[in-house]
Amino acid sequence: MVSHRRPPVSGPGRGARGGAVVALSAAAASAAAALGSAPAGAEPRDTPEATRATVDALYEQAERATDQYNAATDRVHAITTRLHTAQDALARGQARVNTMRGVLSSVVGAQYRSGGIDPSLALLLTSDPDTYLERATLLDRVGDRESGALHRLEEAERGLAQRRAAAAQDLAALRAGRASVARHKQTVQARLDHARRLLAALPAAERDPYGRASRADDRFTLPTGAGGPASARAAAAVAAVRSALGRPYAWGASGPGSFDCSGLMQWAYAQAGVALPRTSQAQRYAGRRIPLSEARPGDLVAYRADASHIAMYVGHGQVVHAPYPGARVRYDPVTMLPVSSVTRV
Incomplete structure (x- = not known):
């Protein structure tokens, strides 16, 4: 029996959201704390079982960090889109x-040449943003037409300044986010590299459970009266996820050539x-x-209290999922890990 399989439990979990810079920093900090608790320096002690337990712990910590990496990457993409729009x-x-300044400058020039320019009008046309308050007090000293045009110019410039400030904040958030993602990636990769070294040190027969195409238990059938x-859309998603069987796990990947666990679910439902x-x-x-007892093909099964792993139920007590690095998309029993929730999309 592989140590990656654990008895089922059920219970709700919660997600969290935050501002761009704060959320990205918090994700990096929480990931670092979580990964720091993994037995990164541990070596196999006496038995292959101990080594596999260490590998399981490393994969679990890396999987949590991978989901945080994905969330941080999504926020970076959102900020990038918003910044381009801005x-x-x-x-x-x-x-x-x-254009507005050019039109008003032409008016000023004409008035100047005719000797009728008001000095306050020339002041109002300055490009210095510090003159906003002075402009407001001088508007009543120019003609109605020029006053309306200058009001519109001032409002346009104020709006422009606000958009510049918002864009500067987004740019700072983007830089912080990219740095956070890069640090996060290095930390996850270190844990995965260590897990691979531990597995490579095992005899081939002991490594086999991690490399099998499936750990499905055909004797287990989920008690449910619903079949299909x-x-x-659920049927289309099931067909898509089955078409991905055998493709490799790659953390941060969302198909079509490779997947992590949530990337596979996103891709499969996108095909639907x-x-x-x-x-x-x-x-x-x-x-x-929905309760696990009511699961039907196409439902999403989240694992562990923090929903750090997810799979798709495909019937007969089986799920299809992208397990961890070194494995390929495959069938496994729905009870392979503690079940946190089941979601019908």
Whole structure:
């Protein structure tokens, strides 16, 4: 029996969200703390069982960190998209301000040449942002037409300044996020490399349980009266996840050539036209929670209290999932790990 399999338990879990910089820093800190508790320096003591227990612990810690890495990467992508949108808006806003300033400058020039320019109007057209308050007090000293135009110019410039400030904050968050993701990646990779070294030190016969195509227990059948998928989209997702059998696990990957656990679920449901969130913690809330006893093909099964692993139920007490580095997408019993929740998408 492989130590990766544990008795089933059930219970709710919770996810968390936060601001861009704070959330990214918190994810990195919590991941570092979690990974720090893994027996990274441990070596096999007396038995292959002890080595496999150490490897299991390393994989579990790395899997939690991988989900946090995925969440941080998603936030970086969201910030990048928002920043690109803001930069486009800034360019359009600056062009509008430049046009307004050019029109008003032409008016000022004409008035100057005719000798009728009001000195306050020239002051109002300065590009120095520190003159905003002065402009407000001088607007009543110019004509109605120029006053309205200057009001619009001032509002446009204020809006432009606000967008610049927001873009600067997003840029700082993006830089912090990228640094966090890079540190996170190095930490996860170190744990996975150590696990691989431990496995490589085992005799071939003892490594075999980690390399088998399946650890399915054909004698186990989930007690349920419902047979088929609950919907057409669930049926399509089951077909997709089965088509991925045999493809390699790669942490942070979401197909089509390789997957981590939540990446496989996201990809499979995308083939059914359903957009799932990227992380397993978020995926557990992507539909209606149901008891394990009512699971039907296509339902998502989250494992451990923190939902750090996720799989798809495919019927007959089996799930398909991307297990861990070095393994391939495969069938396993639904009770392979402590079950946290079951979600019908």
